[in-house]
Amino acid sequence: MKKFFLSLCLLMVSFAAGAQERLPEVILKDIEGRTVQTDTISNNGKPLVIAFFATWCKPCNRELKSIDELYDDWQRETGVRIVAVSIDQAQNVNKVKPLVDQNGWRYDVLLDPNGELRRALGIQSVPYTLLLDGQGNVVYKHNGYTDGAEAELYEKVKEVAGRQSL
Template identity: 25%
Template sequence: MKSKRKGIVSALLLAGVLLGAVFAYRQLVNRTNRDMPAGESGASSQKQTAPDMTVTDGDGKTIRLSSLRGKPVVLNFWASWCPPCQSEMPDYQSLYQQFGDKVAFVMVDMVGTRDETVNTAKAFLAQHAYTFPAYFDTIGSAANIYGVQSIPQSYYIDKSGVVRSKYEGMMQKTQMETAIRSIL
């Protein structure tokens, strides 16, 4: 009888722990969704200023996202090993050629993921003749600030520094263009 009671108490404790974990997870998801407006899956009416971050260019010079205020920004996190990222790149190149004089493109390579290095990213960009501005998140701080857990991930930021839309996963060119036009 005692072992049966112990089993029931253990099961109730385990159920309590699981329920607590589910509750904590939901709170975290809700906080994340409040902090960053979503893309097509439900745009938030809340205005959220894009968190500042620092990345480096191909020459090792640092750039702060906040230095681009006054101009709309396309912020994209990618890596050369990522097939969906590879699929998006020709469209981003085309849109950079079309809108690059009106919009700052900040294409951030995720250095350190799956053996990604600045050199492998540069080789990928050169091989495909991409001319959009590429930056490197060499210590993962930019990805951390934006909570990037999967790539590609894109943010469309207006000239005031407000995130207007966020997209997780690969986008179609028409989606990209619509998002860019929404921040012009």
């Protein structure tokens, strides 16, 4: 009986280890007011970065500016797509589009004013970055930002892009 129980436990652990985290189904709006269902966000089999930010968060804005400076090269080399998700609350959501326009960010920008997506993913603070592979599985998470952290993110993006081109 002990062997059976141990085997059952090992089997359950192996299934749990094989389960991949994906984006939950949450309905958000983009900065143009269009509805987006988060579990359908994809990049046609290529890497996808989801960057959570807030207009008042200086490290978030530095991260998104740094990535923006390299975004053309990243896209050309890996096909990566970046989606920025603002966690600004409803009273501040009107500050998001001016910030995006002022910085010339070309990312798709979603609004999470009620924190539904943030909570569903267990995100406590921003900046918070997720990297998804071409099948929509979360393969990398990073919380916080220091100058140069975008280089580590890009290395992860290249790893994912390389695995998918095999």
